[in-house]
Amino acid sequence: MSTAAVAEVFGALEPSAIADRRTAAEALxxxxxxxxxxxxxxxxxRIHFSRALDADDAAWCARILGASALASQPVSRDEAEALFAINAAARERSDEGRFDDLFAKAVVHHAASASGLPVPSRDIALxxxxxxxxxxxxxxxxxxxxxLEWIASQMRAKRVSNATIMTLLAAVVGAATLPLAQLPAVFDIGM
Known part of the structure; x- marks a missing residue:
């Protein structure tokens, strides 16, 4: 990639350059x-190892999802899919759980809003x-x-197994009455 192309992509990642949810998904x-x-x-x-997610990566995701142009819009399916892909790509974590928190909140925000349920603005929800x-x-x-079927398919395809998203999805699914150990069976996945 040329220096100009890198500069263009880097500029597109800045929250002020993100105009819509499609652009945010591309930035993710x-x-x-x-x-x-x-x-x-x-x-x-900075030094960054492949297949690793650090605090800077989590901060990039938070800045992208928090772009001012998106403040009043719910998290889109494309943005949620991009977060599922980031989660699947990261074999090592050194972000103190920030990405997991953001990931789970964004997926639940999308699921609730796509179902017509009220959700707070992104700056509050995320x-x-x-x-x-x-x-x-x-x-x-x-x-x-x-x-819910889409989330389950994403979780199976990407082998999501972090406790944060499992617990939060339990709330959306209404499986909060199930013991957490039974939740993977609901989605046919392993923890």
Missing amino acids: TVVRDGVITGEGPTTKG SPDVSIDSWAPTKAVGVNVEV
Whole structure:
């Protein structure tokens, strides 16, 4: 990639350059590529190992999803899919759980909003200082079955097994009454 192309991609990752959810999803794929290869505009100026996700990668994701142009829009399926891909790409984590928190909140935000349920703005919903319990649906009533099937297929395909997303999805699915150990059976996945 030429220097000009790298500069263009890097500029497109800045929140002020993100105009819509499609652009945000594309920017998240650049983060994913950096996680996979350890190279690229999101790793510039620092040591980054391939298949590793660090605090800077999590911060990139938070800045992209928090772009001001997206503030009043719910997390899109494309953005959620990009986060599933980042999660699957990262074999090592050194972000103190920040990505897992953001990932789970973004997926639940998408699932609830796609089901027509009320959700807070992104700055509230995705904030590390706001508990998901304060806004996420606590019952499956009103949750779109197609959305739940999509999440289950993503979890199976990407082998999602982190406890944070499993617990939070339990709230959306209404499986909160199930012991956490039984939740993988609901989605036909292993923890």
